[in-house]
Amino acid sequence: MKQIVVTGAGRIGATIAGMLAASGDYSVTVADRSAEQLATLPAHPGIVGVEVDLSDTGALATVLEGKFAVLNAAPYHLTVPIAEAAAKAGTHYLDLTEDVKSTRRVKEIAAAAGTAFIPQCGLAPGFITIAANSLARRFDALHDVKMRVGALPQFPANALNYNLTWSPEGVINEYCEPCEAIVDGQLKEVAPMEGLEEFSLDGVRYEAFNTSGGLGSICQSLAGRVRNLNYRTIRYPGHAAIMKILLNDLRLSERRDLLKELFEHALPATMQDVVVIFVTITGLKNGRLLQESYANTVHADPAGPGAHSAIQKTTAAGICTVLDLLAAGLLPAKGLVQQEDIALDDFLANRFGRTYLPEDRTARAA
Numbered sequence: 001m002k003q004i005v006v007t008g009a010g011r012i013g014a015t016i017a018g019m020l021a022a023s024g025d026y027s028v029t030v031a032d033r034s035a036e037q038l039a040t041l042p043a044h045p046g047i048v049g050v051e052v053d054l055s056d057t058g059a060l061a062t063v064l065e066g067k068f069a070v071l072n073a074a075p076y077h078l079t080v081p082i083a084e085a086a087a088k089a090g091t092h093y094l095d096l097t098e099d100v101k102s103t104r105r106v107k108e109i110a111a112a113a114g115t116a117f118i119p120q121c122g123l124a125p126g127f128i129t130i131a132a133n134s135l136a137r138r139f140d141a142l143h144d145v146k147m148r149v150g151a152l153p154q155f156p157a158n159a160l161n162y163n164l165t166w167s168p169e170g171v172i173n174e175y176c177e178p179c180e181a182i183v184d185g186q187l188k189e190v191a192p193m194e195g196l197e198e199f200s201l202d203g204v205r206y207e208a209f210n211t212s213g214g215l216g217s218i219c220q221s222l223a224g225r226v227r228n229l230n231y232r233t234i235r236y237p238g239h240a241a242i243m244k245i246l247l248n249d250l251r252l253s254e255r256r257d258l259l260k261e262l263f264e265h266a267l268p269a270t271m272q273d274v275v276v277i278f279v280t281i282t283g284l285k286n287g288r289l290l291q292e293s294y295a296n297t298v299h300a301d302p303a304g305p306g307a308h309s310a311i312q313k314t315t316a317a318g319i320c321t322v323l324d325l326l327a328a329g330l331l332p333a334k335g336l337v338q339q340e341d342i343a344l345d346d347f348l349a350n351r352f353g354r355t356y357l358p359e360d361r362t363a364r365a366a
Contacts, residue, residue, distance in 0.1 A: 002327060003067045005091075006030045007054050007082050008074035009037040010167075012096065015308055015316040016071055019352060020323070021046030031063055032074075054078045057085045064089035069326070071319055072096065075169055080105045087113050092326060092333075094319055096122040098170060098213030100177065110336035116326060118337040121319040123275065123311070124149040124231070125216030126339055127347070127356055131294045132279045133218060134344035138292065139283035142226040145182075147215065148199075148208050148278040150234025151311040153270050154300070160243070161236035163270040165311045168263040169256075174233065175243060176253045177212035180219045182229040187219055193244050195232060201278060201295060208232035209240045221340045226283075234276050274299050275310040277356075296358050317355035324350050 002025065006017050009032035020026040021044045030049045032038050038049035052059050054074050064070055064085055069092035072082045079095060079102035086093035092115045097103060103119050110117030120126055128147050136142055153163040164171075178189040195210045214231040222229060247253040252262075275298040282291045298314050301307045308316075322342065325331050330346055347353040 001025065001027050002069075003027050003029070004323070005064055005067050005070040007060070007070060007072045007078070008032060009034065009041055009049065010073065011309075011312055012315050013073035014041050015312045016073055016320060017047050018042040018044065019316055019320050023351070025327075026323075029063065029067070031060065055081050057081045057088065060085035061088040064091045067091050069094060069323060071323060073319075075167065076102055076173060077169075079103075083109050083117065086115070086117070090115055092116045092118075094118045094121050094322055094326075096120070096126070096315060096319060098122075098125060099173060100180070100213055103216075107336055114334060116331065116333050116335065116337050118322055118326070118331070120216045120339060121322045122315040123151075123277075123318055124214040126318040127314070128214065128231070128277060128279065129216040129218045129339040130342050130344050130347055131277070132281070133221070133340045135279060135281045135292050135294060136222065136226075136283075139281065139285050139290075141284040142222065142281065143228070143284070143289075144280070144282040145218075145222065145226055145229040146278075146280045147218075147229075147231045148234050148276070148280075149214060149231075150206065150208070150276045152234065152236060152274055152276065154272045154274050155270075156236055158267070159238070160267070161239050162267065163273070164263060164267050165270060165273045165309060168260045168267075172256050172259055172263070174211040174213055175247060176256065179210045179212045179231070180215050181210070181231070182219055182223065182226055185224075185227055187223055190230070193240060193247065195230065196240055197232070198237060199278075201276065202297065205237055206234050206276065207237045207240055208234045216340075217338045218340060221338065234278070271307060271309045272300055273310045275314050296356065298355065313355055317352045321347055321350045321353040324352060 004026045017028045028047045031052045033053045072095035076097045076099040079097045083106045106119045151165040181190045211233040252259040277296045279294040298310045300310045
C-alpha cells in the first residue's frame, strides 16, 4: 500500500483519489485549503482530507514527508510551490498542468531532484503526446504531426456551443497564452485562437484552432525531425469566432478574472460531455508517403453514483496510469520524465489506461 498525496480537492482531484483508493493499492491523502471542498470527497476508508495552504511550500512539504508521490491537481498558478514542496520532501511529483511557464520551472526543479518529476500527465498534454510520439516512431521521416483534442458537451445549447467541462481558469489560459509549434522545420510561437480549420469525425463537424500548453515537450523532442507540428483544441463550429470577439474586440484577454466570472455566471457545467482525440501523422515509410491516424471518442459514464464526466475520467486515468507505471518500475525513478518516455502499449495495457481504449477495444492506429 503506497501512500499518495493529491493536491486539490476539486472534481479532478476527487476523481483521482477515488480511482486510486478503489484500486486497493494506494492510501490517499487529499490536501486543499478549503474545508468545504474537502468535505465533498468520496467516502472511502482509503481517502482522508487535510486542510493546508498549497502555496505554503513548508507546510505542504510536511504533509508530503514519507509519502511515495504527490499528484498535483491544483490550479496551474500553484504548480511551482507544490513542485518545490515535493523536492523538499523527497517525494515523486506528477502534475496535470498545461501552463508552459510553470512547466519550465518544474523541469529546473527536476534537474536537481532525487526523485522523479513527471509533469503534464493528463489528456493534453499527456496522453495526446504519448499517442503522437508512438505513431511518429513508425516513420522513417516525418513531414506533419497534427494533434487535436477537445472536451465538449454532448448537448450544446448556447451560441458558444460550449459548457464548462474543465477549469475556466485553465480554458482561458489556453485561449490567451502563446502556443508552441514547429513551422517549416523551425520551432516557433504562434498566436492562440488562430489556424482555424474544420473537419469531420464519425459524421460530426468540428473546428479546431491554436491553443497553448497542449503539446507538452514533444516540440523539443521532435525538433529537427519534423517539418510541421502543431496542437489545436477541438470545438463545435462557431465557437472560435465568438471567443475572438470576447478576447480581442472586447479585450477580455486583458481582464481574465472578469471573463472567468462571466463564464461561471453564464455557462453551466455539465457531466454529459465527450472527449475527442485525433492525431494524424504524415511522413515517409519504406520510401512511400503515408498517413496514419489515431482517433477516439470517450463518452461520460452513465448517470448515477460513481458517474464521471469524460474529461474527469480521461484526465484522472492519465495521471493514475503514470503513477502505476512509476510504482511498477517501468519509468525512471529520478529526474525529469517526459510523456514521450512512456510507451503507448504500456499505457493502454494498464488498468487505468484502458479508459483510452476505443469502445470496440481495438485502437484505430493499430
